[in-house]
Amino acid sequence: MSDKRQDYISWDEYFMGVAMLSAMRSKDPHTQVGACIVSDDHKILSMGYNGFPMGCSDDDFPWCREGEPYDNKYFYTTHSELNAILNYRGGSLEGATLYVSLFPCNECAKAIIQSGIRRIVYDQDKYEHTPAVMASKRMLRAAGVEFYKYEHTGREITISL
Ligand SMILES: O=c1ccn([C@H]2C[C@H](O)[C@@H](COP(=O)(O)O)O2)c(=O)[nH]1
């Protein structure tokens, strides 16, 4: 008889958990997004979260949503998925799976498709009725990138740091 623990976390819980933990690094006061890219043999290849590019200070650039484009966050934020793709130093992401806490926008969808990622597991889809997300799904379907909603298990994880 095996003495193996039975309550260990599943692969999906593990990778979505890493994506959610990455999101906690985001300085965006409204929406924090985390991403984790995984190989088909369950190795974490890269991670990312939404934030400003290197050299663009979190304290100097704007985090607000309103106002002129020059004065709000949207021109300046690098999305979590793109950061995860760009953070990868190992070569090809062909065949990889992306775990992400928010459904990718159209710009991220283009980067996902072009990087060779073949599968997306996402959590929230709060912008599903926006043109950006509808266009994203249109491109992902056309390119044969599969996407699945993460199924919450109800497990709560507490980490004391
Ligand atoms: O594909 C996506 C879409 C959005 N994000 C980031 C970009 C922004 O920092 C927030 C969205 O801000 P709202 O205030 O909810 O409009 O999410 C991303 O990382 N990936």
Ligand SMILES: [Zn+2]
């Ligand atoms: Zn995006």
